[in-house]
Amino acid sequence: MAMKLRLARHGRKGVPFFWLMAADARCRRETGKEKLGTYDPCLSQGKAPKIVLNKERIQYWLSCGAQPTDRVRRILAEEGVLPKYTFRETPKKSSPGKKALERQKQG
Template identity: 40%
Template sequence: MLKIRLRRMGRRKRPFYRVVVSEATSPRDGRFVEEIGIYDPLTEPETVRIDVERALYWLEHGAQPTETARSLLRKAGVLKAYHERRKARKAEVQGTQG
């Protein structure tokens, strides 16, 4: 199963994170499929940059975000766009059936 999660980078006591899509069984800082964003908690305000189109692509293909990644996706507006797409697709399917 694919997960959207954080990969720790940076040096000791100065972390920043990359938001990546990786296999659930791979180590935290190990192999990943694609990098879709960054998160720097130490800047003021904290930096969150996510490639919305790629994040939506992976969510639609079944990638499950971890709790922390989910909160970052929510801040970036990705989850709202994902739910709107699902809602529109569901309405489209309902319209063609009935």
């Protein structure tokens, strides 16, 4: 079974709160096998994000072959669970196409 470590969104509109879940990669976002921690970005208060992790269980799921999503990998790297990883800020597929570049040159 392909397992993922991913975020499940909770909270209300405009004030997100996330659970870090170990979930089957083929299931919906909100379902999961086990809750491994919480991530509160504190967008409404303007404070630093709050992160609470169960590091022992995260290491267990990583040893079982679970793959973290990009956002979860970044959170785990900040907390020291995973080694630092360099992320590309903008993937190539989001860059403008040939026609858009031509229009930018013209006008």
